[in-house]
Amino acid sequence: MINKPYEAIIVGSGATGGMAALTMAKAGVRVLVIERGPELEINRANGTEPCNMIRRLIGVTTGNYQNQPQHPGFWKSNPLLYANKKANPYTHPPKAPFMWTQGNQVGGRSLTWGGITLRLAKEDFEASKEKEYNLEWPISYKDIESHYSDIEKFLKIYGSKDDLNQLPNGEYIGRIPFTESEEKFASNVKEKLNLPFIHSRGFGANKDKTIWPRSSSLGSTLKEAIRLGKVEMLSNHIVEKLVLNKNRNAAKSIIIVNQCTGERSEIESKLIILCSSTIQTIRILLSSEEKNNPNGLIDPSQSLGRNLMDHISTCRFFTVPIDKNLTNYSNKDNKSLLTGAGSFFIPIGRDRSSKYNFVGGYGIWGGIDRFEPPDFLKKYKDTKTGFLIGHGEVLPNNKNTVSLSKNTDQYDISIPHISIVWRENEHQMVREMNRMIELIINSGNGTIIPANEILNIPFTKKILNKSVAIRNDAPPPGYYIHEVGGAPMGNNKENSVVDNWNRVWECSNVLVVDGACWPTSSWQSPTLTMMAITKRACEKAIIDFKG
Incomplete structure (x- = not known):
C-alpha cells in the first residue's frame, strides 16, 4: 500500500x-x-x-x-x-x-x-460567445499561447508556418515532405480551388521500436x-x-x-x-x-x-493516376509512412457567412501514397491510393450526456451511461464536408472509390461493407476518439x-x-x-x- x-x-x-x-x-x-x-x-x-x-x-x-x-x-x-x-x-x-x-x-x-498537433485559433475561443453556443470559454488564445510553444518545443514536432488565421503557427523542427503524388494533387487543388493546403503538423514515424x-x-x-x-x-x-x-x-x-x-x-x-x-x-x-x-x-x-x-467525421478514398515522370514511379518499395506530420491538411476553419446552414468549423486531413498496397492486390492498376477525412465541430447540447448507469462493473463501481446523438447542425456540416471532399478530389484529378475496392480480395469486401467509416452519413459519436x-x-x-x-x-x-x-x-x-x-x-x- x-x-x-x-x-x-x-x-x-x-x-x-x-x-x-x-x-x-x-x-x-x-x-x-x-x-x-x-x-x-x-x-x-x-x-x-x-x-x-x-x-x-x-x-x-x-x-x-x-x-x-x-x-x-x-x-x-x-x-x-x-x-x-x-x-x-x-x-x-x-x-x-x-x-x-x-x-x-x-x-x-x-x-x-x-499524433496530429493543431492549435486552436483566436476565433475558436471567441466563437463560443455567439448565440448558437450555450457555453463560453473563460480563457482566450493568449492565455495558452506560450504553453503551446513550450510543449511544441519539448515534443519536437514537425510542421510549417503557414500564417493562417484559422490555424496559428507553432514551433517546429522542420516539415516532413509531401509524397510526389501529394505535391501534384496539392498544386491542382490550390490552383483550381484556392484552398489552404498545408503539411500536417505533429510527429513523424517512430522507427526504433525499442524506445517509446x-x-x-x-x-x-x-x-x-x-x-x-x-x-x-x-x-x-x-x-x-x-x-x-x-x-x-x-x-x-x-x-x-x-x-x-x-x-x-x-x-x-x-x-x-x-x-x-x-x-x-x-x-x-x-x-x-x-x-x-x-x-x-x-x-x-x-x-x-x-x-x-465529439468530432463528427466523414471519409472518402480515391485514386490518382500515376505520373510516369515522377521519380518514385519505379520505386516499388516506397515507404512514405502515414503519420501525424507525414500527411497533409486542408484547414477550412470557420465561415460566419450565411451561405451555409450550419455553425462551426471543420478541417480535412489526407494522404496519398502513404499506405499503398502491393500491385498484385490492387484493383485499380497504375494508380496511387489516397484518402480524405473531414472532421468538424459539434455544438454543446445539454441533452448529450454522461450519467451513471444502474449497472456496475466487477468491482461494484457504477459504469457510465453515454447518450449523445448527432443533431441537425452536425448533419448539415457532414453534407457540406462531403461536398467539399468530392470537389477537392475532382479538382486534384482523383477518382472516388469505395473502400471495399482498395484491395482486390473478395473476403475484405464483406468486412469493409460493415464499416461505419465508409457510410455516406457520419459514423456514430465516439468514432473519432475526440470526446x-x-x-x-x-x-x-x-x-x-x-x-x-x-x-x-x-x-x-x-x-x-x-x-x-x-x-x-x-x-x-x-x-x-x-x-x-x-x-x-x-x-x-x-x-x-x-x-
Missing part, C-alpha cells in the same frame, strides 16, 4: 496526465500518478505479427472487441492497447450507439494517438517527470471517487480499487488532478457528487455530465463545473484538465490544446500550493 505523503495525485497517465506530472515534477512537487491499467514492457506493448493479428481475430470473434475494429489504428497496433469492452463496460441507448475507445495501460491512449515514441507520454512527458525523481506510478488501480472534508469545500482523499485483489483503500493528498480521459473523469466526478454520494461534491450548476461532444465536455470551464458557478483555472468551483483542490473541461469542441485535433490547458492549470496550482 502507498505510505508516502504525496503532495499531489494525478489520475491518468496519458497525454494530460504526463503533462501534469512533468509540470509538477519540475516544481519539486511529490506526485503519485494512478493508472487503472497495467504497466507494459515496450516489447509487450508493441507486440509482433502475426501474433497481433491472432489477438485481433480472437477478440473480434469472442466479442471482447466490438467497436475497436472500426478504427484503422486497431489494425496497425497491438490490440492489447485497446481496452476489452467486456471487462470495461458502459451502456448507451439502444438507438444511439456510442463507440468508446479506452486505453487502459500506463501511457493511456497516448500509445495509440495519431515521443507522441506517447512514456516517450516524452511522463518519462522526463519520472527521471526528475519526484513522480511514482501506481498501476492497475481504479479511482472510484473523491472523499471530501467535513465542510465539503475540499477533497481530502480518493478511494481506489486494486484490480488484482479487488481491495479498496484510501489515499490522502493536498491536490488531486483528474486526467483520466473525458468520460472516466466525468464518471469519477458523478460518483463523488452529492446525488450519488452522501456528503459528496456540490455542483451548483447542475450541469455535470451534460454537453458531451470532450461534461465538466466545462466557465466564469461563474451557475453554468460551469470548473473555473477558468480548472478548479472545481466548490472543491478548489480538485483540477479537471482533460477533455472534460472543454465548453466547446472546436474542430482541431484536441490533444495539444488539452496539454496546454493542463500545463497552465498546474502552474497556477503550484503558485497557490506554495502560497
Whole structure:
C-alpha cells in the first residue's frame, strides 16, 4: 500500500496526465500518478505479427472487441492497447450507439494517438460567445499561447508556418515532405480551388521500436517527470471517487480499487488532478457528487455530465493516376509512412457567412501514397491510393450526456451511461464536408472509390461493407476518439463545473484538465490544446500550493 505523503495525485497517465506530472515534477512537487491499467514492457506493448493479428481475430470473434475494429489504428497496433469492452463496460441507448475507445495501460491512449498537433485559433475561443453556443470559454488564445510553444518545443514536432488565421503557427523542427503524388494533387487543388493546403503538423514515424515514441507520454512527458525523481506510478488501480472534508469545500482523499485483489483503500493528498480521459473523469466526478454520494461534491450548476461532444467525421478514398515522370514511379518499395506530420491538411476553419446552414468549423486531413498496397492486390492498376477525412465541430447540447448507469462493473463501481446523438447542425456540416471532399478530389484529378475496392480480395469486401467509416452519413459519436465536455470551464458557478483555472468551483483542490473541461469542441485535433490547458492549470496550482 502507498505510505508516502504525496503532495499531489494525478489520475491518468496519458497525454494530460504526463503533462501534469512533468509540470509538477519540475516544481519539486511529490506526485503519485494512478493508472487503472497495467504497466507494459515496450516489447509487450508493441507486440509482433502475426501474433497481433491472432489477438485481433480472437477478440473480434469472442466479442471482447466490438467497436475497436472500426478504427484503422486497431489494425496497425497491438490490440492489447485497446481496452476489452467486456471487462470495461458502459451502456448507451439502444438507438444511439456510442463507440468508446479506452486505453487502459500506463501511457493511456497516448500509445495509440495519431499524433496530429493543431492549435486552436483566436476565433475558436471567441466563437463560443455567439448565440448558437450555450457555453463560453473563460480563457482566450493568449492565455495558452506560450504553453503551446513550450510543449511544441519539448515534443519536437514537425510542421510549417503557414500564417493562417484559422490555424496559428507553432514551433517546429522542420516539415516532413509531401509524397510526389501529394505535391501534384496539392498544386491542382490550390490552383483550381484556392484552398489552404498545408503539411500536417505533429510527429513523424517512430522507427526504433525499442524506445517509446515521443507522441506517447512514456516517450516524452511522463518519462522526463519520472527521471526528475519526484513522480511514482501506481498501476492497475481504479479511482472510484473523491472523499471530501467535513465542510465539503475540499477533497481530502480518493478511494481506489486494486484490480488484482479487488481491495479498496484510501489515499490522502493536498491536490488531486483528474486526467483520466473525458468520460472516466466525468464518471469519477458523478460518483463523488452529492446525488450519488452522501456528503459528496456540490455542483451548483447542475450541469455535470451534460454537453458531451465529439468530432463528427466523414471519409472518402480515391485514386490518382500515376505520373510516369515522377521519380518514385519505379520505386516499388516506397515507404512514405502515414503519420501525424507525414500527411497533409486542408484547414477550412470557420465561415460566419450565411451561405451555409450550419455553425462551426471543420478541417480535412489526407494522404496519398502513404499506405499503398502491393500491385498484385490492387484493383485499380497504375494508380496511387489516397484518402480524405473531414472532421468538424459539434455544438454543446445539454441533452448529450454522461450519467451513471444502474449497472456496475466487477468491482461494484457504477459504469457510465453515454447518450449523445448527432443533431441537425452536425448533419448539415457532414453534407457540406462531403461536398467539399468530392470537389477537392475532382479538382486534384482523383477518382472516388469505395473502400471495399482498395484491395482486390473478395473476403475484405464483406468486412469493409460493415464499416461505419465508409457510410455516406457520419459514423456514430465516439468514432473519432475526440470526446470532450461534461465538466466545462466557465466564469461563474451557475453554468460551469470548473473555473477558468480548472478548479472545481466548490472543491478548489480538485483540477479537471482533460477533455472534460472543454465548453466547446472546436474542430482541431484536441490533444495539444488539452496539454496546454493542463500545463497552465498546474502552474497556477503550484503558485497557490506554495502560497
